[in-house]
Amino acid sequence: MSEKLRTIIVEDEELARQLMKSFLSESDKIEIIAECENGFEGVKMINELKPDLVFLDIQMPKITGFELLELLEHKPQIIFATAYDQFAIKAFEYNAADYLLKPYSKDRLLEAVDKVSERIQKEGTTSDVAERIGNYPKEDFLDRVVVKDRHKIHIIPVDHIRYVESMDDYVMIYTTEGRHMKQKTMHYFEDTLNPKEFVRIHRSYIVKVSEINEIQQYEKESYIVILHDKTKLKVSKTGYKNLKDALNF
Amino acid sequence: MDFRHPFLNNPRLALFYGLFWVASALVMMLILVFANGLDYWGALVEVFSSMVVFAIVGTSIWYVVRFSTLENNSAVRILLSHFIAASIIVFLYMYIGVVLIKLLNPAAIEWVNKAFINRIFGGYMLYVIYVVFFYAVNYYYSFKEKVRNEGKLIALVKEAELHALKSQINPHFLFNSLNSISSLTMTNPARAQEMVINLSQLMRYSLKHDQSEKVSFKQELENNNLYLQIEKVRFGSKLEPVFEIDENCLKAEIPNMILQPIYENAIKYGVYEATEPVEIKTVARCSDELLQITISNPYDANVKSKKGEGIGLRNIRDRLQIIYGNPYLLKLEDNKKEFTVTLTIPQKIKQNV
Numbered sequence: 201m202s203e204k205l206r207t208i209i210v211e212d213e214e215l216a217r218q219l220m221k222s223f224l225s226e227s228d229k230i231e232i233i234a235e236c237e238n239g240f241e242g243v244k245m246i247n248e249l250k251p252d253l254v255f256l257d258i259q260m261p262k263i264t265g266f267e268l269l270e271l272l273e274h275k276p277q278i279i280f281a282t283a284y285d286q287f288a289i290k291a292f293e294y295n296a297a298d299y300l301l302k303p304y305s306k307d308r309l310l311e312a313v314d315k316v317s318e319r320i321q322k323e324g325t326t327s328d329v330a331e332r333i334g335n336y337p338k339e340d341f342l343d344r345v346v347v348k349d350r351h352k353i354h355i356i357p358v359d360h361i362r363y364v365e366s367m368d369d370y371v372m373i374y375t376t377e378g379r380h381m382k383q384k385t386m387h388y389f390e391d392t393l394n395p396k397e398f399v400r401i402h403r404s405y406i407v408k409v410s411e412i413n414e415i416q417q418y419e420k421e422s423y424i425v426i427l428h429d430k431t432k433l434k435v436s437k438t439g440y441k442n443l444k445d446a447l448n449f
Numbered sequence: 450m451d452f453r454h455p456f457l458n459n460p461r462l463a464l465f466y467g468l469f470w471v472a473s474a475l476v477m478m479l480i481l482v483f484a485n486g487l488d489y490w491g492a493l494v495e496v497f498s499s500m501v502v503f504a505i506v507g508t509s510i511w512y513v514v515r516f517s518t519l520e521n522n523s524a525v526r527i528l529l530s531h532f533i534a535a536s537i538i539v540f541l542y543m544y545i546g547v548v549l550i551k552l553l554n555p556a557a558i559e560w561v562n563k564a565f566i567n568r569i570f571g572g573y574m575l576y577v578i579y580v581v582f583f584y585a586v587n588y589y590y591s592f593k594e595k596v597r598n599e600g601k602l603i604a605l606v607k608e609a610e611l612h613a614l615k616s617q618i619n620p621h622f623l624f625n626s627l628n629s630i631s632s633l634t635m636t637n638p639a640r641a642q643e644m645v646i647n648l649s650q651l652m653r654y655s656l657k658h659d660q661s662e663k664v665s666f667k668q669e670l671e672n673n674n675l676y677l678q679i680e681k682v683r684f685g686s687k688l689e690p691v692f693e694i695d696e697n698c699l700k701a702e703i704p705n706m707i708l709q710p711i712y713e714n715a716i717k718y719g720v721y722e723a724t725e726p727v728e729i730k731t732v733a734r735c736s737d738e739l740l741q742i743t744i745s746n747p748y749d750a751n752v753k754s755k756k757g758e759g760i761g762l763r764n765i766r767d768r769l770q771i772i773y774g775n776p777y778l779l780k781l782e783d784n785k786k787e788f789t790v791t792l793t794i795p796q797k798i799k800q801n802v
Contacts, residue, residue: 213629216628262722283620301624302628
């Protein structure tokens with residue numbers, strides 16, 4: 201493989217970018233095609249330029265490195281570079297090629313490059329980044345969700361979510377302002393939204409408890425909830441039990 | 450500070466007080482009956498009108514003592530206020546006594562008239578005894594409160610120390626700074642050196658200083674400036690510290706490292722989430738009694754993930770409460786565009802002699 205790896209650096213700190221570029225200039229495997237200062241730019245450039253490799257910081261303005269991964273249509277190899285060691289496990293669940301802790305040495309960086317180029321030779325340029333494997337780690341509940349429509353990235357505070365509906369491989373998130381589609385499973389939201397606030401009432405619905413205005417019997421053994429804005433949602437048997445537990449009736 | 454009457458706070462003390470006066474009154478009654486030859490009714494009325502009345506009226510002397518404490522008032526003022534209070538209380542004591550005797554045992558009024566001066570003198574003497582007693586009680590109370598506060602202060606200082614070490618030499622702050630230095634060693638060794646020195650100074654300051662210690666505002670500003678300089682190397686033009694400090698304030702006293710968590714917060718919510726330059730503005734004004742510091746930063750309300758309204762800020766509030774005994778010295782304002790923290794630091798009040 202003689203071709204160089206087309207690489208994008210997503211890093212908010214100027215000095216950190218300079219350091220990385222200067223280290224990478226000594227590798228003949230890397231060609232830097234873009235540098236991004238924040239996650240928004242990162243999403244745009246990666247989707248547009250379809251690089252082979254991305255160096256990614258985690259703590260960045262606007263959206264984090266992990267949130268960026270969820271918005272990618274093109275899935276390159278990822279090497280994280282961060283000062284935080286507590287995200288390492290999560291990073292590997294995203295199938296990251298490597299995880300560099302700042303400050304890192306030149307040798308360590310070039311080692312990561314070798315590792316990733318080997319991996320690309322084995323697997324091809326794209327990997328299943330962002331398709332998380334295994335169970336979701338028990339971390340804090342979500343406090344925001346990042347979604348992307350054709351041109352814009354929206355950051356939705358969890359407070360604004362009214363309910364979530366499943367649609368095949370996607371979910372539709374209904375907020376106080378509108379609705380957004382996201383490629384995630386219902387299972388993911390069931391795990392990451394605070395169960396004190398959100399209840400799975402049906403195979404297709406997770407609803408915010410405070411949005412519910414009324415629970416009505418529909419037929420024998422079957423119920424619907426009516427939200428404050430008159431939206432009606434079906435409740436399954438298990439869902440009714442979940443509601444009972446959450447609302448204590 | 451507790452202004453409640455010690456008899457209300459401490460029922461046992463009130464009980465002893467009551468028993469003491471009942472016993473004294475009984476003894477006095479016996480003396481009057483057997484030594485002075487009064488009849489029982491006459492003795493009872495006499496004892497009641499002199500001793501019991503004073504026992505009741507005298508309790509109010511506490512408030513006089515409480516509001517003319519020895520520490521904050523001049524001797525002349527204390528003596529004067531006690532003289533006035535004593536005269537009022539003695540007058541009340543005499544008046545009620547005479548009215549009672551006239552009502553209950555008119556025959557004895559002549560006897561009272563003869564001893565009038567003696568009774569007034571006795572009233573003033575009792576007043577003095579009460580004052581001494583209440584000052585002792587007051588002293589005991591403030592001593593106990595001081596001990597209690599010191600205990601709390603020590604605990605808080607420990608916590609603040611730990612927190613300061615955790616936040617100021619916050620591992621991410623440190624690692625990110627080291628990474629910047631690593632980068633600068635190649636591009637700009639002089640600045641790398643400067644940053645190493647700043648970082649060392651800051652670490653030394655935060656390790657050395659005792660948390661209950663007060664430093665000059667100047668010193669506190671200089672050290673926070675070190676912190677901001679280091680962060681500025683990382684964030685570049687994104688971080689714009691602006692200072693509007695009245696020069697007269699630099700000598701003012703301030704608990705050390707009380708500002709650092711505020712700047713840390715401002716950077717975390719203001720600068721970190723921003724892509725444009727962010728101005729962190731510090732304004733200081735002062736008078737003889739107060740130093741007022743306002744630190745504000747704009748932030749993007751949409752991005753801010755609202756998790757835990759700063760342990761750092763709560764810690765500052767607790768420290769100020771313990772040091773100055775006032776919970777309102779830290780004020781937070783959030784208009785969804787800008788976050789403003791206002792600190793009011795009382796300066797040492799000059800003692801008037």
